Each structure stands twice: as C-alpha cells, then as structure tokens.
Amino acid sequence: xxxxxxxxxxxxxxxxxxxxLAGCEHCFAPLEVEYDYEGxxxxxxxxxxxxxxxxxxxxxxxxxxxxxPVVGLASGSTPLVRAHRLGRALGLNELYLKNxxxxxxxxxxxxxxxxxxxxxALEFKLNAVGCAxxxxxxxxxxxxxxxxxxxxxxxxxxxxxxxKITATSVYGAKVIAVKGNxxxxxxxxxxxxERYPWGFVNVxxxxxxxxxxxxxxxxxxxxxxxxxxxxxxxxxxxxSLITKINKGFKxxxxxxxxxxxxxxxxxxxxxxxxxxxxxxxxxxxxDIQPVKPSTIAKSLAIGNPADGYHAARLIAGSGGWAEDVTxxxxxxxxxxxxxxxxxxxxxxxxxxxxxxxxLVQQGRIQPDDLTVIAITGNGLKxxxxxxxxxxxxxxxxxxxxxxxxxGLAARA
Amino acid sequence: xxxxxxxxxxxxKITGNADVVEVQSGTVQEIIEQLDRSYSGFxxxxxxxxxxxxxxxxxxxxGEDIRFLENLSTxxxxxxxxxxxxxxxxx
Numbered sequence: 001x002x003x004x005x006x007x008x009x010x011x012x013x014x015x016x017x018x019x020x021l022a023g024c025e026h027c028f029a030p031l032e033v034e035y036d037y038e039g040x041x042x043x044x045x046x047x048x049x050x051x052x053x054x055x056x057x058x059x060x061x062x063x064x065x066x067x068x069p070v071v072g073l074a075s076g077s078t079p080l081v082r083a084h085r086l087g088r089a090l091g092l093n094e095l096y097l098k099n100x101x102x103x104x105x106x107x108x109x110x111x112x113x114x115x116x117x118x119x120x121a122l123e124f125k126l127n128a129v130g131c132a133x134x135x136x137x138x139x140x141x142x143x144x145x146x147x148x149x150x151x152x153x154x155x156x157x158x159x160x161x162x163x164k165i166t167a168t169s170v171y172g173a174k175v176i177a178v179k180g181n182x183x184x185x186x187x188x189x190x191x192x193x194e195r196y197p198w199g200f201v202n203v204x205x206x207x208x209x210x211x212x213x214x215x216x217x218x219x220x221x222x223x224x225x226x227x228x229x230x231x232x233x234x235x236x237x238x239x240s241l242i243t244k245i246n247k248g249f250k251x252x253x254x255x256x257x258x259x260x261x262x263x264x265x266x267x268x269x270x271x272x273x274x275x276x277x278x279x280x281x282x283x284x285x286x287d288i289q290p291v292k293p294s295t296i297a298k299s300l301a302i303g304n305p306a307d308g309y310h311a312a313r314l315i316a317g318s319g320g321w322a323e324d325v326t327x328x329x330x331x332x333x334x335x336x337x338x339x340x341x342x343x344x345x346x347x348x349x350x351x352x353x354x355x356x357x358x359l360v361q362q363g364r365i366q367p368d369d370l371t372v373i374a375i376t377g378n379g380l381k382x383x384x385x386x387x388x389x390x391x392x393x394x395x396x397x398x399x400x401x402x403x404x405x406x407g408l409a410a411r412a
Numbered sequence: 413x414x415x416x417x418x419x420x421x422x423x424x425k426i427t428g429n430a431d432v433v434e435v436q437s438g439t440v441q442e443i444i445e446q447l448d449r450s451y452s453g454f455x456x457x458x459x460x461x462x463x464x465x466x467x468x469x470x471x472x473x474x475g476e477d478i479r480f481l482e483n484l485s486t487x488x489x490x491x492x493x494x495x496x497x498x499x500x501x502x503x
Contacts (some may be wrong), residue, residue, distance in 0.1 A: 022500055029467070183477075186501055187475075190497050190498060194420065194421050202502050206501060290477055290479050307503060
C-alpha cells in the first residue's frame with residue numbers, strides 16, 4: 001500500500017505521475033515525491049511505529065515504495081549516541097552523534113537511499129542499476145543490487161580510496177573508473193541515463209532515492225523522544241541529505257508526531273577544498289558557484305552540487321550557517337571523535353566534527369543547544385587519509401614491554 | 413564553421429527529437445540565439461526572462477562547464493563539442 005500521489009517540481013509545481021524521471025520537464029528543477037499525508041496520519045502513530053522492527057522501514061508509509069521491500073531490509077535504525085566526552089571537548093552540554101558509520105549493509109548513510117532506490121528499480125522492472133559515486137554510494141548500490149539479483153554499473157572518479165573500490169567490486173558490480181573528478185563522472189552518468197534503460201539511482205531514480213535520507217531525520221526525532229533537535233550539523237556533498245533531514249522533521253510535525261515545534265537550525269559542513277554551498281551561505285546567497293574539488297574528503301568532493309541551491313536556502317531560512325575546514329582540521333576531527341567517543345569515521349565525519357568545533361567557537365551553536373551531528377560514513381573506508389604510527393615491536397618479554405611502555409609514556 | 417551540440421532528452425521536443433544539432437561557431441549566447449531562430453522557443457526554455465541561464469541547466473564546451481570559462485560569453489570554436497546537460501543528478 002502506497003501513499004504516494006505523484007511527483008511534483010520543487011520550483012514550478014508541475015506534477016507528474018510516479019515514474020523514473022530525473023527532473024521537471026518544464027523548468028528542469030528537481031522533483032519531490034508527494035504523499036497523501038491525511039491518509040498516512042490515519043495509520044501512522046507513535047504506537048504503530050514502536051512495535052515495528054528496528055529498521056528504516058518503521059517509517060515505510062513515508063517512503064515511496066508501492067510494494068514490500070526485498071532488499072535493504074536491515075538498513076537504518078542506527079544508534080543515536082549521547083556524546084559526553086566530545087561535548088566537553090567542543091563546549092556543548094547536550095551533544096549527540098547519529099552514527100550511520102554502522103549502517104547496514106555497507107556502513108554509510110547511503111544504505112538509506114539505496115534501500116529505496118534499488119527496490120524502486122525492481123518495482124519499475126528496470127533490468128540494471130547504476131550510479132555516479134564518490135564511494136559510499138558505489139558500495140551500497142553494489143551490495144543491494146547483488147542482493148536484488150540486478151547487474152550494477154558503477155562510475156567513480158579514478159582517484160578513489162582503495163577500500164571503497166574493493167568494497168564495490170567484491171559484489172560483482174561493473175566498476176568503471178573515469179579519468180576526472182566527480183562532477184565529470186556525474187555528467188557522463190547523466191548522459192548515459194539518456195541512452196540506457198537502467199535505473200540510475202541518483203539520476204532518473206533520484207526523486208525516490210533522496211526520500212530514503214528522510215529516515216535519518218525521523219530516527220533522530222524518535223530517538224530524542226519525538227523531538228526535533230535545536231541544531232543539526234550535516235556534511236554536504238550534493239546537498240541533498242541536509243534538505244531531507246529537514247523534510248523528515250517537517251513531515252513528522254505535519255503528522256502530529258512531534259512534541260515540539262520544528263525550529264531546528266540547519267548547519268552544513270564542507271571541506272575548504274570543496275565548499276561551493278558553504279561559500280554561497282557565507283556570501284548570503286543561494287547562487288552556487290561551482291568549484292574544482294581538492295580535498296582529502298573525497299566523499300564530499302562535489303564541486304557542482306545538484307541540491308546546493310535548495311540546501312543554501314534552507315540553511316539560511318532556518319537561522320543556521322555553513323562552514324568549511326582544512327584537510328588538517330578534518331584529520332584532527334577524525335581523531336578527536338575516535339579518542340573522545342570510540343567512533344571511527346571517514347573523512348566526511350572529520351569534516352562534520354571539525355565544522356561543529358568551528359561553529360561553537362563562532363558562537364553560532366550555543367553550549368546548551370541540543371545538537372545532533374551526522375556521522376555518515378565509516379573510517380575503515382578511508383584509512384589512507386590517516387598517517388598513524390606503526391606499533392612498537394618487541395620480543396615477548398616482560399622487560400621489553402615495560403621499556404616500550406615507558407618509552408610511550410615519555411612521548412605522550 | 414560548424415560544431416556539434418548535444419541536446420538533452422528534455423529539450424528534444426523543441427528540436428524535433430534531434431539529439432545532436434549542427435550550429436555555427438560563436439559565443440554560447442550567439443549559439444542559443446541561433447537555435448532559437450531554428451527552433452522557436454529554444455531560448456526561453458534554456459534561459460530565464462532576464463537572459464541568465466536557467467539554474468538547473470549546465471552547458472559544457474569540450475567538457476568544461478562554462479561557469480569556469482566566461483559563462484554565456486564563452487567563445488565556442490569550430491569543431492568543439494558543446495553539450496547542454498541537466499544539473500539535477502548526483503550526490
């Protein structure tokens with residue numbers, strides 16, 4: 001049973017029946033899935049959600065599937081962790097991590113979007129799936145396509161981290177490394193989507209795909225006792241996630257499922273080497289000037305973000321802000337999170353932590369703001385970004401251990 | 413003095429379903445005006461009323477986004493590849 005009424009252009013309002021379609025045929029803007037919220041409000045309540053299994057399908061009425069999902073069944077319901085030690089380090093009294101670095105099946109928030117998109121490809125009876133990816137999406141499309149028995153064609157920039165390639169190829173996906181940056185890969189993928197009758201998850205399935213990210217917001221609210229936080233800090237690549245987290249809060253509010261009014265300030269995080277959305281926000285504009293990315297945060301290296309305009313507008317309208325941080329700050333962010341909370345995130349998570357630190361220092365996030373930071377990917381995927389010391393090697397003798405430990409203590 | 417322009421599906425209703433059209437070299441602006449003469453309404457589909465390129469359309473000259481060049485004033489030499497691509501994918 002589906003509550004989807006169709007697709008609607010975000011800018012001009014033109015409506016379309018549900019179908020694989022990248023954007024509005026009239027003004028070319030992105031499309032949003034439209035729902036029968038009255039119908040949803042009759043069946044979805046705190047009680048109906050509470051008894052469902054802990055996966056993102058707890059919110060299935062708010063997701064655009066017409067049939068029961070067959071892949072991605074264990075995705076979502078990732079931990080919301082109260083981060084006391086990181087909070088103390090940053091100067092925040094009520095800080096939480098939404099930890100999608102342990103999402104299923106491929107350890108990033110992209111498992112939410114592909115759970116919807118790959119099932120949607122099956123519903124539309126498309127005979128293959130594809131995507132342009134900076135890595136996390138590649139992993140997730142490949143895994144869910146394998147589970148669905150669909151061939152997957154994955155296009156990536158040719159400078160991607162080794163583990164992200166391994167964790168795509170292993171599923172039998174056809175991986176094509178394109179000589180160029182993500183924006184060039186994405187352009188090629190858009191052109192291919194006009195030639196091949198496949199489900200390109202972030203092209204012609206993108207309106208549906210993006211809806212999966214709303215569950216990141218639903219879960220935060222549910223885990224906070226059905227409250228929207230005061231502030232969220234979200235990494236931005238294409239800019240979609242931050243807009244969909246906001247949509248998630250707003251939908252819960254509309255359905256009467258929140259105890260507070262949504263006044264969440266949205267904070268976007270980017271790398272200084274790829275900051276087109278943050279730069280627009282700081283200029284007081286929503287006009288995105290594309291950039292040529294140069295950052296270790298490869299998963300965020302989108303210089304021409306499809307939802308940049310929408311994200312910049314929403315951030316400004318929420319009273320939030322966007323910031324960007326250097327590669328050194330990103331690495332410090334990764335190690336700060338690991339040492340304070342025992343959570344190992346990839347470079348994008350380092351961006352988020354480092355930007356949060358900056359926003360607190362700027363006074364844009366206040367010490368008592370209930371703040372949630374989005375940790376969207378796992379550190380094991382980008383280990384080459386870190387330059388960790390080799391362990392001390394000793395003979396199996398107590399005296400050698402003691403000498404080694406006192407050496408370490410002297411260095412600390 | 414001609415070059416090839418790739419048309420996205422969303423604009424092919426205007427170009428009589430042609431996916432590639434031949435145009436004379438010039439600036440991107442001149443080429444769009446040229447196309448508007450051949451295919452009435454082309455300009456208003458691609459540009460806003462104030463003449464700026466629509467927000468969700470990107471134009472590439474030999475693979476480079478014209479926003480890294482000189483926007484609509486970018487000169488497109490003979491033999492170049494010019495593409496119009498919708499900007500709503502990815503991420």
